[in-house]
Amino acid sequence: MINQLIQRIQKTKAPICVGLDPMLGYIPEHVTRKAFDEFGETLEGAAEAIWQFNKEIVDHVYDIIPSVKPQIAMYEQFGIEGLKIYKRTVDYCQEKGLLVIGDAKRGDIGSTSAAYATAHIGHVKVGSSVLTGFGTDFLTVNPYLGTDGVKPFVDVCKEEDRGLFVLVKTSNPSSGEFQDQLIGGRPLYELVADKVVEWGADCMDGAYSNVGAVVGATYPEMSRILRKLMPNTYFLVPGYGAQGGTAEDLKYCFNEDGLGAIVNSSRGIIAAYKQEKYAKFGAEHFGEASRQAVIDMVSDINSVL
Numbered sequence: 001m002i003n004q005l006i007q008r009i010q011k012t013k014a015p016i017c018v019g020l021d022p023m024l025g026y027i028p029e030h031v032t033r034k035a036f037d038e039f040g041e042t043l044e045g046a047a048e049a050i051w052q053f054n055k056e057i058v059d060h061v062y063d064i065i066p067s068v069k070p071q072i073a074m075y076e077q078f079g080i081e082g083l084k085i086y087k088r089t090v091d092y093c094q095e096k097g098l099l100v101i102g103d104a105k106r107g108d109i110g111s112t113s114a115a116y117a118t119a120h121i122g123h124v125k126v127g128s129s130v131l132t133g134f135g136t137d138f139l140t141v142n143p144y145l146g147t148d149g150v151k152p153f154v155d156v157c158k159e160e161d162r163g164l165f166v167l168v169k170t171s172n173p174s175s176g177e178f179q180d181q182l183i184g185g186r187p188l189y190e191l192v193a194d195k196v197v198e199w200g201a202d203c204m205d206g207a208y209s210n211v212g213a214v215v216g217a218t219y220p221e222m223s224r225i226l227r228k229l230m231p232n233t234y235f236l237v238p239g240y241g242a243q244g245g246t247a248e249d250l251k252y253c254f255n256e257d258g259l260g261a262i263v264n265s266s267r268g269i270i271a272a273y274k275q276e277k278y279a280k281f282g283a284e285h286f287g288e289a290s291r292q293a294v295i296d297m298v299s300d301i302n303s304v305l
Contacts (some may be wrong), residue, residue, distance in 0.1 A: 001137055001163040002234050003206045005099050007261060013255075014298045017101060017236075018061060018290075019266025020054055020070040020089060021024030026271040027281035038096075047081040050074075052247040053286075054089045057270055060287035061294050069101040069236075090114030090136055099137045101236065105167065107149045114152040120161040121153070126273045138163040140214060140236070143192055146248075147199070154158075154199050154211060163210040163234075166199070168192050169226060171216025171239030189222065193229045200233060201295050208234050208260070215253060217245025217263065224252035227260070235261040241268035247300045258305045269293045 009015050015081035024046060026030065032049045039045035058068070061223035070093075073085040075086035090108050106116040118124050141153050143166050155165050169179055171188040178187040190233045195212065200209030209232055215223050217239035227235075235253045238247035240263050253261035273286040 001099075001157075001205060002208045003214065004137075005066060005163070005262065006208065006232070006248060008046040008097075008099060008208070009259070010261065012066050013302065014063055014065050014266065015259075015261060015301060016065060016263050016294070016297055017056070017067040017069045017119070018065055018269050018294065019073045019103070019238075019264050020057070020068050020093075020270065021266040022050045022053050022105075022270065024049065026267065026274070027271070030210050030284065031056075033161060043078045043081040046078050047075075047085045049084070050078070051088060051144045053270075054085075055092065056287040056288045058089075058093055058096060058098070061269075062093070062098055062229065064100065064291070064294055064298070065201050067099040067101055067262065068093050069103050069266075071103040071266070080136050080217055087134055090134060093133075094137075101138040101140070102136030103140050105140045106153075109145050109147055109148040111146075113149050116158075117153045117156040121164075122156040122160055123169055136162075137164060137210045138212075140165045140167065142167050142184070143195065147195070150195075154203055158203055161205075161210070163212060165212040165214050165234075165236040166192070166196050168213040169215050169219055169222050171218045171243055171245065175216070175219075190225070190229060193226050193233075196229055196233060208232050212236055214238065215261075216243075217249050217253070218243055220249040220252050221243065223249075227252055227255070231255065233260075234282050237261050237263045240301075241265050247304045250285075250301060251304045261296075263301060265293075265297055269297070 035049035037043045075082035120139045124131045141164050180187050196213050200211030203210045212234040215235045217237050235255050269290050273289035278289040
């Protein structure tokens with residue numbers, strides 16, 4: 001699966017994914033008004049607004065990006081109606097030729113972990129039928145419970161040719177409360193990196209493993225260390241743009257071949273029309289603003305690679 005992502009990155013020359021993390025506050029009034037007129041100010045109305053918002057953005061960017069990353073929490077807040085739109089968004093993006101990174105950060109043990117893996121990247125047997133739950137191509141995973149929690153996901157990856165991105169060094173300010181703590185003289189994030197390499201060793205797909213790592217753009221010196229520790233691990237890189245990470249910070253996440261990382265931007269793209277830089281597009285043309293934001297992001301990143 002990671003090889004498919006690499007091929008699409010090379011085709012688009014865009015090592016990025018668009019975070020489809022819609023909040024109602026990001027959605028232009030004309031979109032929400034139309035949805036509320038049809039479904040009322042209900043969970044169904046909110047879900048419809050999110051769907052129309054997502055579709056407009058995807059229609060404007062699908063040909064210039066390799067992947068998207070919907071954050072499932074933004075859909076779960078609207079209950080079952082939101083999850084229906086999450087699935088609808090996943091399917092639509094895949095129909096458009098995009099690879100989908102499901103950002104669910106799942107992690108448990110035993111049969112529970114296996115069930116999460118089945119739901120998001122596997123298949124479930126129902127009588128004589130074999131069916132797909134959410135059907136994303138990749139899934140983010142929390143490794144806090146250790147190998148017991150991650151192995152069921154790796155097993156499904158191998159069976160289904162799917163991919164994982166395991167949290168290693170995240171971009172949020174308080175990540176160091178746990179991740180930077182020293183154990184035997186080494187920070188915890190380095191020990192997690194070692195396990196990611198171990199988990200991914202028998203899950204290779206060409207030069208890189210299907211088991212990747214989440215490494216935040218906001219800690220460039222740490223990403224430099226992690227790149228050396230994980231030369232054959234693909235990085236999913238949050239923290240660019242709105243969280244403060246710059247293109248210069250990102251360069252340590254990549255290998256010398258210009259591969260090795262895919263950079264996420266969420267509100268910087270999907271809510272681009274709200275930025276002064278893209279105000280000329282107006283709320284009516286928010287999809288066009290998002291497309292221009294993608295073009296600018298790709299140019300910015302490629303300028304340092």
